[in-house]
Amino acid sequence: MDLGYDVVVTISGMVLVFLILVILMVIIMLEGKAFNTLSNKKRPAAPAAPKPEAPAAPQQQAVAPVEPEPQPQVEPGIPGDVIAAIAAAIYALGGGKYTLRAVRRADRGGWSKAGVSDTTAPF
Known part of the structure; x- marks a missing residue:
């Protein structure tokens, strides 16, 4: 099977473009992971919340009446x-x-x- 020179150049060009796209995707994923680890290091660790005690009985709370928003x-x-x-x-x-x-x-x-x-x- 004899492929013309143009077909071989076209196929190799498409393969090259595909490989460059894959490499760019890998670079972007690695940068994203690096930035995530940097931002996680800058955040202070959240203090452990104390366990709330179970209430003895549910209490009824007075609900303030909601005023309707004024119409424009x-x-x-x-x-x-x-x-x-x-x-x-x-x-x-x-x-x-x-x-x-x-x-x-x-x-x-x-x-x-x-x-x-x-x-x-x-x-």
Whole structure:
């Protein structure tokens, strides 16, 4: 079976690329393990927690009434699904620290409108 020179070069090139990828994967795995061991050495060992004693009887705790979160002030004409998407984005990006207080349309001048229409126009 006679393989042409081009086929042999192509196959050997593919094998070489595959071997380089395997070597890179091994290097990245070794670096990850090295960094994990370094970060574990820097962390102080957690002190052993004392064993809690078993309570004699379960106690009823008074639960404070939960106040509902205030609803955001919404400008008329903004759909509810847009408000929900904005609130979800704020919650996700802030990790639950922030809440949505108001939603209103942006007051745009003439130059701003021109810039938006220019960048969103189809090609």
